[in-house]
Amino acid sequence: MMFYYCFLSHGCAVSISRCSSTSLRRVDILLDNVKWDDKGLAVAIAQNIDTGAIMMQGFVNSDALATTISSRKATFYSRSRSKLWTKGESSMNFIHVHDIFLDCDRDSVIYLGKPDGPTCHTGAETCYYTSAFDFLRNSQVKESKMALTTLYSLESTISQRKAELSGPQNGKPSWTKRLLIDNKLLCSKIREEADELCRTLEDNEDKQRTASEMADVLYHAMVLLAVRDVKAEEVLKVLRQRFLKSGVEEKESRRP
Known part of the structure; x- marks a missing residue:
């Protein structure tokens, strides 16, 4: 060793x-x-x-x-x-x-x-x-x-719809494709769904309603990521890096 x-x-x-010898012993204990x-x-x-x-x-x-x-x-x-x-x-x-x-x-x-x-x-x-x-x-x-897990299955489906847009037949019509080609519509839906999510807290709605609205926010946000060619993995990497510092420190680091 x-x-x-x-x-x-x-x-x-x-x-x-x-x-220290104590640390080395811990490795030995782990292996044993x-x-x-x-x-x-x-x-x-x-x-x-x-x-x-x-x-x-x-x-x-x-x-x-x-x-x-x-x-x-x-x-x-x-x-x-x-x-x-x-x-x-x-x-x-x-x-x-x-x-x-x-x-x-x-x-x-x-x-x-x-x-x-x-x-x-x-x-x-x-x-x-x-x-x-x-x-x-x-x-x-x-x-x-x-x-794929659920989130990445969704990302894969959105990517497929985006690829179909550049194909000769453009595939079947879909809501995802409409969002992919209309930035104004997409941004309005994200704001709308985020507001509805907050309303579930303000109006003390049940947890199922909150989960449903959060699913809508995630879906539309994932479409925006696809438009910007940003992978969900990149977002998760940023979140993981933020685990290493407090929220207050992280916000301070973003200031110009």
């Missing part, structure tokens, strides 16, 4: 030369508490810290996990080559690990991180793009389908 770094309370890694299988391995899943997408799955041994802790780059153990490997060492699409989670049985870990680029060797964003249910419905399905 020559490459240990230690975690401090603020979540940063520092060189071993600055680590993982329930390695009979080959000394555990499952490791890489998850995108902003989108929540499951990017890939591999295996780690204690050295791979220790290396990930030290380098903050997702490192795995290759069962076929019997050696450590770091995701991105050939493609340069590293996964920068922000945190590591163990499951309740301590026999698998999650690398919560940010990828530099596509994770899959096929060039796909993640290694999970084949829907079992789509296959069961139609065994000839060849189109890749990302395993």
Whole structure:
């Protein structure tokens, strides 16, 4: 374990030369508490810290996990080559690990991180793009389908509508397309929906009504992001960066 770094309370890694023996013991205790299988391995899943997408799955041994802790780059153990490997060492699409989670049985870990680029060797964003249910419905399905959460499914649908606008047939008419081509209408709807959301608080309406109005705000705001070519992931990145400072400090930093 020559490459240990230690975690401090603020979540940063520092060189071993600055680590206390207590911190190093904590790393040892962590590794000892993982329930390695009979080959000394555990499952490791890489998850995108902003989108929540499951990017890939591999295996780690204690050295791979220790290396990930030290380098903050997702490192795995290759069962076929019997050696450590770091995701991105050939493609340069590293996964920068922000945190590591163990499951309740301590026999698998999650690398919560940010990828530099596509994770899959096929060039796909993640290694999970084949829907079992789509296959069961139609065994000839060849189109890749990302395993998207609700917010990113919405973003994908809006992107499809935007792409259809530039197509030869322009596709079927839709409300989303109307918003995409009419900035004045879009902005008026965002203001209208934001006002209706606030009214649910002012008028003490039920929670379901608040959720419904917030869904309208999110949808129209997502269309605006598409118009501006801004990904939801970029917004979430900004939010994550703001976690590191108080709201008062963040607002002060925006002043000219």
